[in-house]
Amino acid sequence: MSDTISPIITYSKGDLEVGPITSKVHVDNLRVTSILSNRDIVINVDHEVDDDEAMILAMGYKQEFKREFSLWSVFAVSFSVLGLLPSIAACFDYQQLVIGMSPIPWLLAVLFVTSVAYSLAEIASAFPVSTGTPYAVSQLAPPRYKAYLTWFTCWANWLCQITGAPSVNYSTACMMLALKSFCQPGYSATNGQIYGLTTGIQITHGLISSLPTLWLARFNSMGTVANILFLFIVFIMILAANDRVEMYDGTIPKFNTNAIAWSLENQTEWPQGIAMLMSFLGVIWAMSGYDSPFHLSEECSNAAVAAPKAIVLTSTVGGVIGFLFMLAIAYTLVDIDLIAEDPQGLGQPFVSYLAQILKKDLVIAATAFTIISSYFMGCSCMLAASRVTFAYSRDGLFPGSRWWKIVSPLTKTPIYAVWINLFLGQLLLLLMFAGDGTAIGAIFSVGGIAGFVSFTMPTLLKITYARNTFKPGPWNLGRYSTPIGFVSCAFVLVMIPILCFPDVRGADLNASQMNWTAVVFFGPLLLSTIWFVVDAHKWYIGPKSNLDEADISYEDSPYQDSPLDEVLEGKEQDESLEISEEKK
Secondary structure (H helix, E strand, O other): OOHHHOOOEEEOOOEOOOEOOOEEEEHHHOOOOOOOOOOOEEEEEOOOOOHHHHHHHHOOOOOOOOOOEOHHHHHHHHHHHHOHHHHHHHOHHHOHHHHOOOOHHHHHHHHHHHHHHHHHHHHHHHOOOOOOHHHHHHHHOOOOOHHHHHHHHHHHHHHHHHHHHHHHHHHHHHHHHHHHHHHOOOOOOOHHHHHHHHHHHHHHHHHHHOOOHHHHHHHHHHHHHHHHHHHHHHHHHHHHOOOHHHHOOOOOOOOOOHHHHOOOOOOOOOOHHHHHHHHHHHHHHHOOOOOHHHHOHHHEOOHHHHHHHHHHHHHHHHHHHHHHHHHHHHOOOOOHHHHHHOOOOOOOHHHHHHHHHOOHHHHHHHHHHHHHHHHHHHHHHHHHHHHHHHHHHHOOOOOOHHHHOOOOOOOOOOHHHHHHHHHHHHHHHHHHHOOOOOHHHHHHHHHHHHHHHHHHHHHHHHHOOOOOOOOOOOOOOHHHHHHHHHHHHHHHHHHHHHOOOOOOOHHHOOHHHOOOHHHHHHHHHHHHHHHHHHOHHHOOOOOOOOOOHHHEEEOOOOOOOOOHHHHHHHHHHHHHHHHHHHHO
């Protein structure tokens, strides 16, 4: 490195009185908004730092992870979490069995989901820390409400993360047992068997997610290659190897007509417009992995550019490929009502669909490819969730945060965060023992709602309160930032109540048919709000710096002799005072 990076980073030979200072990071000279900015803070470091480390230091955190994820590696994790093939298979219940085989719901929903993703990418570029959207909220919200909005966003995003791996692994277990039912007619899996198999999958993912970062990067790259390859193979199988003509004695053609393929078939008791919106859950859940690069920012090189690019790539490529796959299903599916009835007792609509159009050996192969892809997807979900739990524990959000924020000196990964998530996921999976299978669907809906709430909170603040103070990062939407932000927020506002609707209504609605999303999502958020009002408001102020006090200095600043905690508290008070003055 050379001195040309000055005045952002400067270098000195050290001072014997204060220790060997090699680099100085001048926070206010970086074009960022952070918990340390606007206080003339200089961070003294005992080694040379690059731009990535300078950025994370300016955000208020030590560089604790190795930056061994490239743009491709981060995209690999994100695309694996997206897991289009297993996601589409898992969401048959929430899309095709709601509004029919038509690809129209995917086409419409993915446009709005992509707008949410693009807005999130802009936020990720401005605040490239693993804390993700809550950190952005803490810097964009009005001072009076900053602590609560950050708290709320943390809990919403965390609910999204911890439901990811259990829902994916539950779907994986169901497909594995559905394949057994297909090969062994008369076999029907019990909830206990599904729970046991899901638990086994969860444990293997916990072990993998505890490995060193470099190994995780390689494993997820392998998973992405497998996901893309198997998606392509199954896509070709559906189009080229479908055997509808022979299987149905020539009574139907190889492909459906346009009129049939694009037709809507309302499977609910709601009006067709409401059913269409309800079917968006399949798209929302299938496309919900694009936020993962945000949470891997501290393990990624050139994070302010690579993380948002990975988000954009994931949402755009995923949306297009997903739509093509939905077209293939629409033009080959034979009887949606028969899939809903499940006369073979497979318990997995996607396998029932494959059985309508493929010979037995090909059904087994396509399902096996889907299962392998789903396994990689679940592992990526657990990896991303562990980084979120680590980041929030670093800010003291959870009971026991002092344990969950520990980074293993051996693997340089937050092992305890991995395993507490796994334990909580096991508790969520107990929903499969409630009712006739409807309750477990809540973890799919919760993932969609919780993700949307946390993803769009900073976007809402960016286009309203902080519209004149937001400092975009190197990747941004430019003049399209505000209109795309408004579209994102409006879509989320419409979808939150829709995703809580049950499939039936009136006299047909009972406890077993109820959509338990409102309880599983809003219940914990209500409890967290009560906790904040009663106690947490006394000590929770949002993201907290974990830099050592001895490494902080102030140049030409009135805070020269003040401890860092007092300086940050003073910043809070000054911001509140500024608001009061503006009101006057």
